[in-house]
Amino acid sequence: MGVLPNKMLHSTAKRHTEAFAALLAMFLVIFMLGGLTWTAPAQAEDELNCVLCHKFRGLSRIDEEGRFRLFYINENLFMKGPHKRVMCLDCHRDIKKIPHDPAEKVNCTVECHLTEPSSKQNFTHAPVKEILDASVHSKYDKEGNLKDYPEDYPGCKDCHEQPLYRPLSFFKGESAGISRRGLSRCKSCHQTGDFAEDFYSHVTSRLQKTRESREIVETCAKCHADPAFQKRHGLDNVVASYKETFHGKAVTFGSDETADCMDCHVVYGESVHSIESHTEPTASTHKNNVAATCRNEECHVKAGEAIASYQVHTDYSNAEKYPMQYYMLKFFQGLMAAVLYFFIIVIFLELLRRLFPNFCFIKEKPTDAKSVLQNSSSEKGA
Amino acid sequence: MLHLIKTIINKVYIIFLMCFTVWYGFFLYPVIWGHGGADHDVDPTAATEANVDAEIAALLNEADMQEEQFASALREQGRIATTNLGYMVVEEEYVQGHFHHVGMTVEPDDSSLCIRCHGAIPHDKAKAIRAFLNMHAFYVACETCHIQPKTEGESWAFRWYDKKSGELISNPPGLTSLDKSMYGNYGAKIAPGRISSSGQFMFLNDEKERAFVEKYLQEKDRLGSTQQSKMKKVIHRRIDEDPLMCDGCHNDTSPYLPYDLLGYPKRRKQDLVGTEVAGMVAKYQEFYMPKFLLPGDNWKPEAPKPAAEKAEEDGAY
Structure with missing residues (x-):
């Protein structure tokens, strides 16, 4: 190899430096763009085209335990909730090939690739698990031992379906759905992607209950209305007894302003995952706290202490546990039956008389009456 | 004459009121005494579940797992989950443990002969593709894949039939829909048939075949077990050993x-x-x-947990 002149050497070195700098710059730009794209994924995270198969409603099977497993994804609805920003593989992490091996259950406590804005950390539902583990719904007791029937205690999916936004429109009165006029204000600055729409939907959904009261009752009923579950844990059918109350009836008929399960069983202002047994002194349903729970600022603010005596979960069919209520119910049922059937019989007999106005069981009477009439008229004439 | 007509109308009216009074008496009985306390579910969305609950209570006494599953299946039967978003209401079939919203109810295939015994989700043997096969069973009749032409030169024609009525229908409009949630959900299935010399299309499983299977199912208890096996072979005579x-x-x-x-x-x-x-x-x-396409070089699925730990956490989070 020959020796290059100094000038040429310098020129070559300069070219190499420029090329290196250009490559470095390109690499940095690509890295930054890639990094930004990765830390803030836009939406419709289906790069792997999972819906190629999962858009078909029939994609399903019966598993070895006899449970119906449905693998269908309704893309329209999937795009209406916060999970639309998460990739399929973020949750279904063990899926590696097609057709998939039997997949493990999704673990909601893992970190996903979204950034939680307040902490700048990767988002995870793990803090919810911590709260749930300290609640009555934990499968472990205070000593850390596994409770009986641990499989009965709820995980995330037992209460939560895929969350859907319930956005509110605040322009010219509150109504459901996104206010396009409100959104246009956001979009005047936040123009990129669907950020403004997602943010709007997320915040306005969180300003109200994300589920109707009726849906909340039905969620609790999945376990608490199951006779086998009640039998295993020695519980009453609290769902049915709640539905017999004024609260329950109003909720059944669609009220969203009446107390549902969460309103009484969660300490006001605390996480809904922190429900405690009524035997715990800090529970909202502990006998010393019931009045305060009823008097929270959204319910019976001015109620007296006596409101705590109201029994919500009375089982009227249980004479041993609730004898007074049981016999009072029987008394009023009997009273109502006596009154109503008395008048029904009277009305029926009245109608019978109108159908047969001259009917009489005593056949001789008409002739006797005639003779009596004749006798009386002859007496009058005399 | 007019008086007679008036009298008849009056009597008929009275008889009607008497009937109403009697009916009202029967109507009031469960209203007054029907309060079953906590054992009685008054959920209006599950009005038809009252009888089912009684069956469930009876079944539970058996404390048998399979009977509990049967009880659970009875509870879920026809159950509709409703999610009110304010601007729209999502009504969908309830699928226990299913996280993603289905967003629809599904019309059952009431006219398939095979489904009468094998159910709507029949594929289970081929573990790798059973869900795919069941997916196809949603809009393709069993005989499409399981009965192929046996003789040389013979071929089937294919048409859609309505899941509800079983009748031949023209191509379902959902086929051309751009809405992906409608894919495969046409309320119809593709089934094979023959075209007669007069140009009329006849499904392989035609009315006559359906009537025969219906008759067999109704009267099979009159047969001995040997005869039942024999008839099963006859009914399945056209099924291919190797499906499409x-x-x-x-x-x-x-x-x-x-x-x-x-x-x-x-x-x-x-x-x-x-x-x-x-x-x-x-x-x-x-x-x-x-x-x-995987999220990062360092990404790897979580290592499998020890069996004991996995058993504890199974289904929890």
Whole structure:
């Protein structure tokens, strides 16, 4: 190899430096763009085209335990909730090939690739698990031992379906759905992607209950209305007894302003995952706290202490546990039956008389009456 | 005469009121005494569940797992889950443990002979593809894949039948829908048949076949067990030992199903016979996802947990 002149050497070195700098710059730009794209994924995270198969409603099977497993994804609805920003593989992490091996259950406590804005950390539902583990719904007791029937205690999916936004429109009165006029204000600055729409939907959904009261009752009923579950844990059918109350009836008929399960069983202002047994002194349903729970600022603010005596979960069919209520119910049922059937019989007999106005069981009477009439008229004439 | 008519009308009116009074008496009985306390579910969305609950209570006494599952199935039967978003109400079939919203209810196939015994989700043996096969069973009749022409030169024609009535229908409009949630959910199925010399199409499982199976199911208890086995063989006489395989339809040279005649738009047909599906079918045994699509080089699935720990956490989070 020959020796290059100094000038040429310098020129070559300069070219190499420029090329290196250009490559470095390109690499940095690509890295930054890639990094930004990765830390803030836009939406419709289906790069792997999972819906190629999962858009078909029939994609399903019966598993070895006899449970119906449905693998269908309704893309329209999937795009209406916060999970639309998460990739399929973020949750279904063990899926590696097609057709998939039997997949493990999704673990909601893992970190996903979204950034939680307040902490700048990767988002995870793990803090919810911590709260749930300290609640009555934990499968472990205070000593850390596994409770009986641990499989009965709820995980995330037992209460939560895929969350859907319930956005509110605040322009010219509150109504459901996104206010396009409100959104246009956001979009005047936040123009990129669907950020403004997602943010709007997320915040306005969180300003109200994300589920109707009726849906909340039905969620609790999945376990608490199951006779086998009640039998295993020695519980009453609290769902049915709640539905017999004024609260329950109003909720059944669609009220969203009446107390549902969460309103009484969660300490006001605390996480809904922190429900405690009524035997715990800090529970909202502990006998010393019931009045305060009823008097929270959204319910019976001015109620007296006596409101705590109201029994919500009375089982009227249980004479041993609730004898007074049981016999009072029987008394009023009997009273109502006596009154109503008395008048029904009277009305029926009245109608019978109108159908047969001259009917009489005593056949001789008409002739006797005639003779009596004749006798009386002859007496009058005399 | 007028007086007579008036009298008759009056009497009829009174008889009607008397009948109403008697009916009202019967009506009031459960209203007054029907309060079953906590054992009685008053959920209006589950009005038909009252009788089912009684069956469940009886079944529970058996404390038997399979009977509990039967009780659970009874509870879930026809259950509709409702989610009110304010601006729209999502009504969907309730599927226990299912996280993603289904967003629809499904019409059962009331006219399939096979489903009467085998159920709507019949495939279970081929573990790798059973869900795919069940997916096809949603819009393809069993006989399409399981009864192929036996003799040389014989071929089937294919048409759609209505799941509810079983009658021949024209191509379902959902086929041309751009709404992906409608894919495969046409309320109809593709089934094979023959075209007579007069040009009339007849399904392989025609009215006569259906009537025969119906009669067999109603009267099979009159047969001994040997005769029942014999009749099962007769009913399944046309079923192929080897069903039609995936690449029979998912190929672009000579697909088994006439997609054009069945009303599939070109883009859908291209999806079915193109590389996206056909390629996957060809390679499905060893088709691993490209690594560059996975989220980062350091990403790896979590290591399997010890059996005891897994048992504890199974289904919890």
